[in-house]
Amino acid sequence: MTTDPDLVQAFAPAGALRASINLGNPILAHRLANGSAGGVSVDLATALAARLGVPLELVVVDTAGRSVDIVAAEAADVGFFAIDPKRGARIAFTAPYVLIEGCYLVREDSPVTDNTDVDRAGTRVVVGKGSAYDLYLTRELQQAEIVRAPTSPTVVKTFLKGQYDVAAGVRQQLESDIHGVPGLRLLGQRFMVIRQAMGIPTSRGEKAASFLARFVEDMKKSGAVAHALQTHGVQGATVAPLA
Known part of the structure; x- marks a missing residue:
């Protein structure tokens, strides 16, 4: 546990560590039967609060975009995001702790058979907004x-209802959403590697950002991230290499 009052103040100015948890990525967070949130993100937030010696307060949201906005506006102190340069203007990211594949989904009779077939005039690709x-x-x-569904979990529903050409998303989410639905297939290759990291508002300063970066490396090195993935039954995601 850190005893540095400057770090505690940077991470928990309101007295508790407010962690933004995005339920729109069910690979890393989900709603529990009792109504609270659980998952890999919650486990890491719990460990960070313990290291800071402060209580944990979860700020639960449904989309990645909302999570970014809340942390950037300092309505939450820390969040869990995929690294992206546009977000980096407001969020100081750690190195990734988990790597996830982004893939395309099409109908069985679609002429799209390869990732290179997607970027063509007239093709409509459904994504989760933000x-x-x-x-x-x-x-x-x-x-x-690009056609934007309200959230990532609604991508497949939007894709099917609107008779669009391609759906894009996290491989595990797509596989779960099409389970038992005939006439659909995933393309064989990933179109990107989604690098999931922790982040804080850039306004919290370099000292806090460096502390969070070290925390993530410790969680990977100690096996805590791998244990969380196993505990929550996450398939397909891998622990990111040490930075």
């Missing part, structure tokens, strides 16, 4: 049209 893969594909796709 997600890491929304930001990435907005930069990368030059000809295809």
Whole structure:
């Protein structure tokens, strides 16, 4: 536990560590039966609060974009995000603690058989609004049209209802959403690696950012991240290499 009052003040100016937890990424966070949140993100937030010696307060949201906005506005002190340069203007990121694959989903009879087939005029790609893969594909796709579903968990529903061409998302989320639904297939290759990191408002300063970066490396090195993935039954995500 740290005894540095400057660090405690930087992370918990309100007296408790307010951690933004995004339920829109069910790989890392989910709603428990009692209504509270659980998952890898919550485990890491709990460990960080213990290291700071302060209580933990969860600020639970449904989308990545909302989580970024809350932390950037300092309505929460720390969050769990996919690293993206656009977000980096307001959030100081650690190195990633988990790597997740972003993949494409199409209908069985779709002429799209390869990632290179997606970026063509007339192709409509459904993404979760404000997600890491929304930001990435907005930069990368030059000809295809992006259609934004309200949240990542609603991507497949939007894709099916609107008769769109491609759905993009986290592989595990897509696989879960299409379980038992015939006539759909994932493309074989990932289109990106989503690097999940922790982050704080840039206004909290370099000392706090460095402390958080060391904390994430400690969690990876000690096996805490791997243990959390195993405990919560997360398949497909891997612990990121040490920075």
